[in-house]
Amino acid sequence: MRSYPNNMSYCVVWMALERGWGIEMIVETNAFRDFQDPRKFCCHVGVAPFSFSSGSSLRSRNRVSCQADKSIKALLHMAALSVATRMDGELRGYFIRKVAQGKNKMSVLNALRAKLIFRMFAVIRNEQLYEKNYVNALV
Numbered sequence: 257m258r259s260y261p262n263n264m265s266y267c268v269v270w271m272a273l274e275r276g277w278g279i280e281m282i283v284e285t286n287a288f289r290d291f292q293d294p295r296k297f298c299c300h301v302g303v304a305p306f307s308f309s310s311g312s313s314l315r316s317r318n319r320v321s322c323q324a325d326k327s328i329k330a331l332l333h334m335a336a337l338s339v340a341t342r343m344d345g346e347l348r349g350y351f352i353r354k355v356a357q358g359k360n361k362m363s364v365l366n367a368l369r370a371k372l373i374f375r376m377f378a379v380i381r382n383e384q385l386y387e388k389n390y391v392n393a394l395v
Contacts, residue, residue: 281376284328294377301328303369329369336368345388347371 282288291297298304302324340351347368354364379385 280331281328284325284331288377288380294374297377298370298373301325301332301369301373303329303332303366303373305366332369332372333365335372336365339372340365340368 285291285297291300295304339345339347341348350371351364351368354367355361
């Protein structure tokens with residue numbers, strides 16, 4: 257993520273064409289200058305689940321934090337909903353498969369939010385548009 261203006265154009269094109277929420281995400285993340293790691297960004301927007309434990313006692317199951325940036329989380333939620341319900345593709349198949357396995361729908365939507373974040377950061381990092389059928393050059 258060395259030169260943000262060039263990298264941002266890839267992300268804007270991918271998100272604007274595929275998802276429709278690119279500009280808002282770039283404004284909220286300060287053009288991806290505030291975050292270098294997608295996992296840290298997942299924590300910031302409240303997508304990463306945490307367990308509340310003290311020593312050997314587990315007080316609850318894994319939950320997302322309520323101290324999140326709600327505006328970004330709302331954007332990601334709407335994008336995950338559109339991917340899971342309206343668009344055909346591998347993420348819709350993932351949603352249907354996990355719900356059929358008995359997973360909670362909101363838990364699967366949260367996983368889709370994380371997948372979208374990781375794809376967004378990959379587009380910025382690799383400086384190329386998202387390819388659905390990507391083959392690693394090392395293989």
